[in-house]
Amino acid sequence: MLSHPAILAALAMAAPVASAQNALVFSSITIDPSNSGDCKAVADINLDGRADPILAGFSIAWYESGASFAKHVIRPAVVNKEFTTDMQAADVDGDGDIDIIVGDGAGANNILWFENPRLRNGVPGDPRIGTDWIVHIIGTQGNTVHDIEVGDMDGDGVLDIVTSGHGITKVWKRSGQSWSFNDLSALTGGAGIVLSDINRNGLLDIATPTAWLRNPGALLGSPWTRFPIDQTTHGDECLLVDLNRDGRLDLVTCDAHSRGPVYWFEQPADATSPAWTRRTIDANMASHHPEAADFNSDGRPDLLLAVELGEVAVYLNLPGSPPIFEKTTVALTGGHNARIGDMNADGRPDILACDYVGNPPATVYLNRFCPANCDGSTIVPFLSSNDFTCFLSAFTQGSPFANCDGSTTPPHPQHPRLPVLHRPLHPRLSLIPTLDHAREETAYPIPRRVLRPHRPRRQDADHPQPQGDPRARPRKKPRHPGGPSHPPPPHHRRSRASAPQDLIPFSPATV
Numbered sequence: 001m002l003s004h005p006a007i008l009a010a011l012a013m014a015a016p017v018a019s020a021q022n023a024l025v026f027s028s029i030t031i032d033p034s035n036s037g038d039c040k041a042v043a044d045i046n047l048d049g050r051a052d053p054i055l056a057g058f059s060i061a062w063y064e065s066g067a068s069f070a071k072h073v074i075r076p077a078v079v080n081k082e083f084t085t086d087m088q089a090a091d092v093d094g095d096g097d098i099d100i101i102v103g104d105g106a107g108a109n110n111i112l113w114f115e116n117p118r119l120r121n122g123v124p125g126d127p128r129i130g131t132d133w134i135v136h137i138i139g140t141q142g143n144t145v146h147d148i149e150v151g152d153m154d155g156d157g158v159l160d161i162v163t164s165g166h167g168i169t170k171v172w173k174r175s176g177q178s179w180s181f182n183d184l185s186a187l188t189g190g191a192g193i194v195l196s197d198i199n200r201n202g203l204l205d206i207a208t209p210t211a212w213l214r215n216p217g218a219l220l221g222s223p224w225t226r227f228p229i230d231q232t233t234h235g236d237e238c239l240l241v242d243l244n245r246d247g248r249l250d251l252v253t254c255d256a257h258s259r260g261p262v263y264w265f266e267q268p269a270d271a272t273s274p275a276w277t278r279r280t281i282d283a284n285m286a287s288h289h290p291e292a293a294d295f296n297s298d299g300r301p302d303l304l305l306a307v308e309l310g311e312v313a314v315y316l317n318l319p320g321s322p323p324i325f326e327k328t329t330v331a332l333t334g335g336h337n338a339r340i341g342d343m344n345a346d347g348r349p350d351i352l353a354c355d356y357v358g359n360p361p362a363t364v365y366l367n368r369f370c371p372a373n374c375d376g377s378t379i380v381p382f383l384s385s386n387d388f389t390c391f392l393s394a395f396t397q398g399s400p401f402a403n404c405d406g407s408t409t410p411p412h413p414q415h416p417r418l419p420v421l422h423r424p425l426h427p428r429l430s431l432i433p434t435l436d437h438a439r440e441e442t443a444y445p446i447p448r449r450v451l452r453p454h455r456p457r458r459q460d461a462d463h464p465q466p467q468g469d470p471r472a473r474p475r476k477k478p479r480h481p482g483g484p485s486h487p488p489p490p491h492h493r494r495s496r497a498s499a500p501q502d503l504i505p506f507s508p509a510t511v
Contacts, residue, residue: 024295024314024328025368026351031069032362035061036354038082040289042341043089043098045127047118051341051350053364056083056102057357060114062127065343069364072128074100074114079135081105082357085165086148086289086337092159092174095119097127101138101161103145111138111145111163111172138179142168147237149195153204154219162206164193169206173219180220187213187226192256196240198249199271209235209253212271229265229276241292241301243323251276252303256288259307266322281315281325289337293349297371304351306335312353312365330365 037057045052050065059076060083063069087102097118104110117125117132125132138161146165153160153171161172161179167190170181184206191208198205203215211229216222235253243250248267254260262285265276287305295302300317303325312335318324335353343350343364354362 023369024316024330025370026330026365027368028331029069029364029366030361031063031364032071032354032360034360035059035071035362036357036360038084038337038356039087039102040337040339040352040354041087041089041100042339042343042352045089045098045116045118047097050345051343053339053341053343053352053362054087054089054100055352055354055362056087056100058082060100060102063362064128065345072130074130074133075135076130079104079112080107080110084144084356085146088148088150090150090159092150094158095121101148101150103141103148103163106141106144108140109137110141111148111161112136113138136177138172139170139181141165141170147193149193149206151195151204153195153215154217155203160219162193162195164188164190166190169193171206171219182220182224184213184224187211187224192235192237194238194240196249198240198267200248207238207240207251209233209238209251212251214272227272228274230263230274230278233263233278234260235263237287237290239290239292239303241303243301243317244321245300252281252290252292254290254305255286257286257308259284259286259310262287262290262305279322282327285311285313287338289339291338291340293340295349295367296369297348304338304340306338306353308336308355309334309359311335312338312351314351331363333363334359 031053032055035055035057037055037059039054039056039060041054042051043054044050045054045062046064048065052065053063053069055061055063058078059073061071061073063071082105083102084105085103087100089098089100091097092099092101092113093115097116097120099116100114102112102114104112113136115134115136116127117129117134118127119125127133141163143166145163147163149162149164150159152158153162154173158174160174163170163172167185169184169188169190171184172179172181188206188208188211191210194207195204196207197203198207198212199214203217205215206213206224207229210231210233211226214225214227216224229251230253233253235255237254237256239252240249241252242248243252243264244266248269248271250267251265252262253265254262261283262281263278264281265278268275268277281303282305285305286307288308289306291304292301293304294300295314296316300319300323302317303315304313305315306312311332312330314328314330315325316328318326330351331353333353334355335351336355336359338351338353340349340351342348343352344366346367348367348369350367351365352362353365354360
C-alpha cells in the first residue's frame with residue numbers, strides 16, 4: 001500500500017527549484033550576412049509546418065526554414081521608397097496561406113499587402129517565385145507607418161488592419177478589393193498600438209502606451225471610447241499580455257529607440273478604471289517591437305525585448321506575486337523589430353533579429369532550452385507551485401474531484417475523488433498518476449524517477465580512474481534492485497548510466 005509519507009515525499013521532490021532550472025540557451029544562425037531591414041515577421045510561408053523569417057527594407061524576401069535558410073526574393077526593389085517600419089504576416093484574403101502587410105515610405109499608397117501564391121484560388125502555387133506574388137494597395141497613411149496590427153476586429157471573418165505612427169492612427173476595413181478607414185488619431189496620438197480583447201467581450205480593442213480604446217463593434221460608423229491607463233509614461237511602444245495569469249490582459253510599455261524604464265501595468269477588475277498598477281520590469285531597456293512567448297515551457301508568458309544596435313534579451317516570467325522577471329541576454333548585437341516564431345518546428349519559440357537597413361547581418365536564434373528529462377537525463381521533473389498545492393490539498397483532505405489545471409475533463413469513472421493534473425510536465429514525460437485517496441493506491445503507472453531526488457554524479461576529478469584501463473573498478477551496483485516492484489529509495493545516490501525509461505509499471509501492493 002502506498003503510504004501518505006511516500007506520496008508526500010514524491011510530491012516534495014516535484015516542487016519548484018532555483019532559477020538554474022530556468023537557464024535559457026540559444027544557438028545563432030546567420031541567415032543573411034549582407035541583408036537587413038526595418039521590417040521583420042515570422043510565419044509559415046510555404047505551409048511546411050515551419051515558420052519562416054521574412055525581412056523587408058530596400059527589398060522584401062523570405063527565408064525558407066531548414067538547414068540553409070534558402071533566401072527567396074519576393075520583390076528586389078521597393079514599390080515607393082522603403083519598406084518601413086513594421087510588417088505583419090496574416091491570411092488577408094482568407095485563402096488558407098499567409099500574406100504580408102507592410103508599410104512603404106511616407107508617400108501616397110504606402111500601406112501594401114503582398115498576396116502569397118501558395119494557395120491562390122485553391123490552386124497550389126510556389127511562393128519561392130517572386131514574380132508570382134501580387135502587390136495590393138490598402139491606402140495612404142499620411143506619414144510613415146510605424147506600427148501595423150492585424151485582426152478580425154468586428155467578428156465578420158475578414159481581417160482588419162490598424163496602422164499608426166507619427167501622429168496618425170487609422171483602422172482599415174476591407175470590402176471586396178477596396179479598403180475604408182476610420183481615423184482615430186485624436187484618441188491615440190498616433191503612438192504605438194497593439195490589439196487584443198481587453199474587456200473580455202469578444203472584440204479586439206486597441207491599446208496605446210497611455211490608454212486603451214474600446215471597440216464599438218462597428219469599426220467605421222460608431223465612436224470609440226478612450227480609457228486612460230497612465231498619462232506619465234513616456235514610452236512609445238506597447239504589448240498586451242497576461243503576465244500574472246489572472247485572466248486579465250496587462251500592458252507592457254517601453255521606448256522604441258532609447259533605453260529607459262520598461263513598465264507593466266496590472267489590469268484591475270474593471271478595465272475601464274484608471275487604477276492600473278504600474279511596476280518596473282527593467283529600468284534601462286528599450287524595444288522597438290516587444291513580444292511575448294513561453295520560452296522555458298513553464299506555462300508563463302516571457303518577454304522579448306531588443307534594443308536597436310544594442311542588445312537582444314529575454315525576460316523570464318518567474319513565479320511570484322507579482323511576477324519576478326529574470327533577464328537573459330541572447331545577443332549584444334541589435335534587434336530592431338525582433339520577432340518570435342518556431343523556425344525549426346521543435347515546439348519552442350525562436351527569435352529573428354537584425355537591425356534596420358544598412359546594419360546586417362540577419363540572424364536566427366534557435367531556442368535550445370531543455371526542460372527536465374527532455375534530453376534523456378535523470379533530472380527529476382518538477383511541478384509548479386500551483387500544481388503542487390492543488391495536488392497536495394486534494395489528496396490529503398480527500399476533497400472532491402479537482403482538475404488542478406482548470407480543465408473540464410471528467411473524473412476517473414472508478415475513482416471519483418481524485419486530484420488530477422492533465423497537463424504534461426514536459427515533452428517526454430507525462431504526469432501525474434491518478435491517486436485514490438480512500439485506498440491509497442495508484443490507478444496508473446508512476447515514473448520511477450519521481451520517487452527519488454536527483455543528485456549529480458561525482459566527477460572523475462574527485463575519484464580519478466585510469467583512462468582506458470580494463471582493470472578500472474566498475475561502478476557499484478545499488479543495494480536495492482531497481483525494477484517494476486522495487487523502485488530505489490529516496491536516499492539512493494546513483495543514477496543509471498543507461499538511457500532512462502519513461503514509465504515503469506508500479507505495484508502499490510509491494511511497497
